[in-house]
Amino acid sequence: MDYAATGQEAIARIVAATDLETLEALRVEFLGKQGSISGLLKTLGKLDPEARKVEGPKIQGLREEVSNALTARKDALESAALEARLAAETVDLSLPAPEAPRGSVHPIAQVMDELAEIFADMGFAVASGPEIEDDWHNFTALNMPESHPARAMHDTFYFPDRDEAGREMLLRTHTSPVQMRTMLAQGAPLRIIAPGRVYRSDSDATHTPMFHQVEGLVIDKDVHLGHLKWTLETFLKAFFEREDIVLRLRPSYFPFTEPSIEVDIGYTLINGKRVVGGDPSKGEGGWMEVLGSGMVNRRVVEFGGLDPEQWQGFAFGIGVDRLAMLKYGMDDLRAFFDGDHRWLNHYGFSALDVPTLSGGVGTPA
Numbered sequence: 001m002d003y004a005a006t007g008q009e010a011i012a013r014i015v016a017a018t019d020l021e022t023l024e025a026l027r028v029e030f031l032g033k034q035g036s037i038s039g040l041l042k043t044l045g046k047l048d049p050e051a052r053k054v055e056g057p058k059i060q061g062l063r064e065e066v067s068n069a070l071t072a073r074k075d076a077l078e079s080a081a082l083e084a085r086l087a088a089e090t091v092d093l094s095l096p097a098p099e100a101p102r103g104s105v106h107p108i109a110q111v112m113d114e115l116a117e118i119f120a121d122m123g124f125a126v127a128s129g130p131e132i133e134d135d136w137h138n139f140t141a142l143n144m145p146e147s148h149p150a151r152a153m154h155d156t157f158y159f160p161d162r163d164e165a166g167r168e169m170l171l172r173t174h175t176s177p178v179q180m181r182t183m184l185a186q187g188a189p190l191r192i193i194a195p196g197r198v199y200r201s202d203s204d205a206t207h208t209p210m211f212h213q214v215e216g217l218v219i220d221k222d223v224h225l226g227h228l229k230w231t232l233e234t235f236l237k238a239f240f241e242r243e244d245i246v247l248r249l250r251p252s253y254f255p256f257t258e259p260s261i262e263v264d265i266g267y268t269l270i271n272g273k274r275v276v277g278g279d280p281s282k283g284e285g286g287w288m289e290v291l292g293s294g295m296v297n298r299r300v301v302e303f304g305g306l307d308p309e310q311w312q313g314f315a316f317g318i319g320v321d322r323l324a325m326l327k328y329g330m331d332d333l334r335a336f337f338d339g340d341h342r343w344l345n346h347y348g349f350s351a352l353d354v355p356t357l358s359g360g361v362g363t364p365a
């Protein structure tokens with residue numbers, strides 16, 4: 001038998017194979033159990049020892065030659081396939097980048113983070129309470145008994161049913177009930193702010209049925225009005241990032257504070273727009289009311305489970321939405337809650353713009 005010719009023919013077919021399936025078929029044809037070269041090897045058994053010595057190495061040589069050719073062709077086909085895949089899968093860097101993630105941080109959320117950051121620096125913790133309240137926490141314990149006229153001013157949303165204790169249930173009309181809950185839960189001394197949603201049945205360009213307040217409460221020994229004034233001034237300077245903030249404190253009335261004080265902030269008129277800062281008594285501008293505050297009424301300290309002979313404090317309540325409008329220049333409160341993505345794109349903040357005192361709590365550069 002002409003092994004050389006058999007080998008050449010097999011190798012020619014192997015080299016001509018253009019894909020891995022064809023090559024595998026050839027391997028089976030030559031070297032498989034029923035393969036032609038495997039068949040030749042089987043014939044060795046029938047030969048006498050002398051002939052076997054001559055034929056054996058020839059057939060083994062043929063087998064090895066074909067086996068090497070199969071391996072070499074397989075490697076070649078596999079790397080060609082890989083090359084083709086790499087070529088097909090190249091990234092086209094001239095394509096436009098994928099769209100950036102959408103969405104922004106609402107100015108209210110941003111301002112609340114700013115508040116938490118500024119007050120944390122003054123040693124205040126953040127407290128919270130339920131938006132569905134009972135009238136004891138929302139009114140009675142804040143020195144507004146059932147017949148109190150101040151209750152009528154709150155345009156309260158009541159629930160039809162009372163709770164197990166027989167208390168009327170309502171949507172909290174202010175964040176002040178968190179004062180009561182925190183005193184009862186934590187005792188004194190205390191230094192907290194409580195930002196959150198509040199609800200009143202009221203709606204126009206500057207009022208929405210849901211809005212936001214931040215409550216402040218400090219309970220300690222020997223606390224006086226000077227501490228309140230310093231705290232508010234320090235806060236407002238940090239919040240508006242201006243040193244020239246001028247405050248005007250006016251006597252007022254809240255059932256839960258005695259004395260009660262309303263705080264106005266001075267503004268200047270720039271191109272007809274109100275800009276916070278400057279002293280209105282020295283030029284064009286005026287005063288805007290920004291918050292209510294006062295020394296915590298001793299009745300409220302008692303309701304909070306503390307001895308008013310030992311503990312005093314001050315409290316304040318600020319409209320967060322209004323603060324945001326003053327700082328970032330929106331003029332219609334209703335747009336805050338429309339969910340209009342154009343408004344959110346314009347006034348919203350990047351999730352990466354986290355307010356910090358070192359980096360600035362204000363508008364990004």
Ligand code: DAH
Nearest residue numbers: 174176292293294315316317
């Ligand atoms: N709770 C008041 C309101 O919603 C705001 C307020 C005034 C809160 C004086 C206070 C305060 O803590 O001392 O109108």
